[in-house]
Amino acid sequence: MSVRVRFAPSPTGSLHIGSVRTTLYNYFMARQNEGGTLILRIEDTDQDRLVPGAIDSIYDGLHWMGIRWDEGPREGGPFGPYVQSERLPIYQEHAARLVADGAAYFCFCTRERLTQMRAAQQARGEITRYDRLCRSIPPAEAAQRADSEPHVVRLKVPEDGTIAIDDLVYGHVEWPLRSIEDQVLLKSDGFPTYQLAVVIDDHVMEISHVFRGEEWLPSTPKHLLVYRAFGWDVPPHAHLPNVLGPDGKKLAKRHGATKVEEFRKEGYLPEAMTNYLALIGWSPGTEEEIFTLDELVQRWRIDHVQKAGGKWDRDRLNHFNGLWIRRLSDDELLRRLDPFLPSKWDRTLVRRVAPLIKERMQTLAEAKEQIAFLFTDRLEHDRSILVPKKREPHETVTALSRVTVALRFLDPFTEERIEQAIAAVATDVGWSVRDLTIAMRAAITGRKVGPPLYGSIVLLGKERTLERLEAAQELIG
RNA sequence: GGCCCGGUCGCCUAGCGGUCUAGGGCGCUUCCCUUUCAAGGAAGAGGUCAUGGGUUCGAAUCCCAUCCGGGCUACCA
Numbered sequence A: 001m002s003v004r005v006r007f008a009p010s011p012t013g014s015l016h017i018g019s020v021r022t023t024l025y026n027y028f029m030a031r032q033n034e035g036g037t038l039i040l041r042i043e044d045t046d047q048d049r050l051v052p053g054a055i056d057s058i059y060d061g062l063h064w065m066g067i068r069w070d071e072g073p074r075e076g077g078p079f080g081p082y083v084q085s086e087r088l089p090i091y092q093e094h095a096a097r098l099v100a101d102g103a104a105y106f107c108f109c110t111r112e113r114l115t116q117m118r119a120a121q122q123a124r125g126e127i128t129r130y131d132r133l134c135r136s137i138p139p140a141e142a143a144q145r146a147d148s149e150p151h152v153v154r155l156k157v158p159e160d161g162t163i164a165i166d167d168l169v170y171g172h173v174e175w176p177l178r179s180i181e182d183q184v185l186l187k188s189d190g191f192p193t194y195q196l197a198v199v200i201d202d203h204v205m206e207i208s209h210v211f212r213g214e215e216w217l218p219s220t221p222k223h224l225l226v227y228r229a230f231g232w233d234v235p236p237h238a239h240l241p242n243v244l245g246p247d248g249k250k251l252a253k254r255h256g257a258t259k260v261e262e263f264r265k266e267g268y269l270p271e272a273m274t275n276y277l278a279l280i281g282w283s284p285g286t287e288e289e290i291f292t293l294d295e296l297v298q299r300w301r302i303d304h305v306q307k308a309g310g311k312w313d314r315d316r317l318n319h320f321n322g323l324w325i326r327r328l329s330d331d332e333l334l335r336r337l338d339p340f341l342p343s344k345w346d347r348t349l350v351r352r353v354a355p356l357i358k359e360r361m362q363t364l365a366e367a368k369e370q371i372a373f374l375f376t377d378r379l380e381h382d383r384s385i386l387v388p389k390k391r392e393p394h395e396t397v398t399a400l401s402r403v404t405v406a407l408r409f410l411d412p413f414t415e416e417r418i419e420q421a422i423a424a425v426a427t428d429v430g431w432s433v434r435d436l437t438i439a440m441r442a443a444i445t446g447r448k449v450g451p452p453l454y455g456s457i458v459l460l461g462k463e464r465t466l467e468r469l470e471a472a473q474e475l476i477g
Numbered sequence B: 001g002g003c004c005c006g007g008u009c010g011c012c013u014a015g016c017g018g019u020c021u022a023g024g025g026c027g028c029u030u031c032c033c034u035u036u037c038a039a040g041g042a043a044g045a046g047g048u049c050a051u052g053g054g055u056u057c058g059a060a061u062c063c064c065a066u067c068c069g070g071g072c073u074a075c076c077a
Helices: A017-031 A054-065 A088-100 A111-123 A139-148 A194-204 A214-230 A260-265 A270-278 A293-299 A314-326 A330-340 A347-360 A364-375 A393-408 A415-429 A433-445 A453-460 A462-476
Strands: A004-007 A037-040 A104-107 A152-155 A162-167 A171-176 A184-186 A210-213 A237-240
Touching: A004 A017, A017 A037, A017 A054, A017 A210, A017 A237, A017 A260, A017 A270, A017 A293, A054 A260, A054 A270, A088 A104, A088 A152, A088 A184, A088 A194, A088 A214, A104 A139, A152 A214, A162 A214, A162 A237, A171 A214, A184 A194, A194 A214, A210 A214, A214 A237, A260 A270, A270 A293, A270 A314, A314 A347, A330 A347, A330 A364, A347 A364, A347 A453, A364 A453, A393 A415, A393 A433, A393 A462, A415 A433, A415 A453, A433 A453, A433 A462, A453 A462
Parallel strands: A004 A037, A210 A237
Antiparallel strands: A104 A152, A152 A184, A162 A171
């Protein structure tokens, strides 16, 4: 049997990092198996929580990551439609079949009664769960009332016994049936609940493996019961440990950025996101940890997936991002940098500085301020950094003026010659090269740190370099 | 409260009964390189493997209990 896996987000917001990680694992599974198929299914059965644009966000984010799938709302496929709200008749027919078989029943309890019931149960210190009132209504009577009264369909859960699954990552997990209530399968608005829809869709779409977040493990017995009610085989399940915030709780908005879109805008590379994310909850079992998407497809194995949740670590992400930036070719770096730089900046010049800052960035967004001095005619000097520590203003002016003179008649104006000139001036005025370059950097770039000085001077050009050195002298003096 | 899951350096993790005096990476510290900052190289601090009992010749690895953390407990997904 061929591998068919799916990722099934709810369009309730923009693409979350956690669901990307789940998607990644499904992607690995699909691609590492000959003829494997990856399916996108939109689970929009809760009409109240729909967020416009969410589907676009899913497509944009995943495509940016380099993830492609085979069947989905926009790609089509033999098992469509792939949006649950367009599959209502399928769920309704199946629910009706369960009622006809006596595996499920109509429930007419109002929300008011349900809340009262729960309050009463709570007051008595009991477990809050549906009291199965409507379960005893004779089927014929129930069917008749269903024609005119608002109702839901509930599953008849056996009173006793246990139900279990052998999860691919958590192993054997077992639940007592009395801890499970007669769950709602079909809501009064005719929409299925998640519990009904997943099971039907996974079966009907011939999903071979269910990989989903750990938070679904507790509701797995409910799904198992639905499979059983239909008489269907249960495909292998794997629950994936969650991505956690620093406090150990599921990663959420209050922990900072959680959406793919945000990381993209902050200048993270999809390569880094993929590499880093794949390593939360999985490891190759060796000491390697730098992987491309394709390498991950080759290496990833479900049996190396961790049980415990993993915390999101920005420092580690930054490390991977810097690493992947350094691996970019100069041309590619230029291409990635483009959206982060003002369009009026001369790309030829950008192309020449980019290599100088390649190993000085953890995110693409950091490039701009590091090279901004090259793209302005009027530099804002920071007076406080112009004079190196332990040096006097007057001697700094002297040093800078000597450098100015030395550079003015330098020809050719190359890095090598500049270096020689600076070394000579340093010896001359009795300064270390270090101090001299500190003063020069402040004078020329207006900053304390930046790309290598000599290269920067060449790129800036003799004229602008001299202007800035002179301006700095005036400012100090 | 009930049900379920988890627990190896601050963080991501290796480890599947002996090779563990617990390995790697991030972060941190120090040094080297050096025109700043990085990058790179080297070294180091950091773990009584949550705790307590077993089982075993031998346990981070198996079992039990406890503690702590998390998830679920909706006509949400």
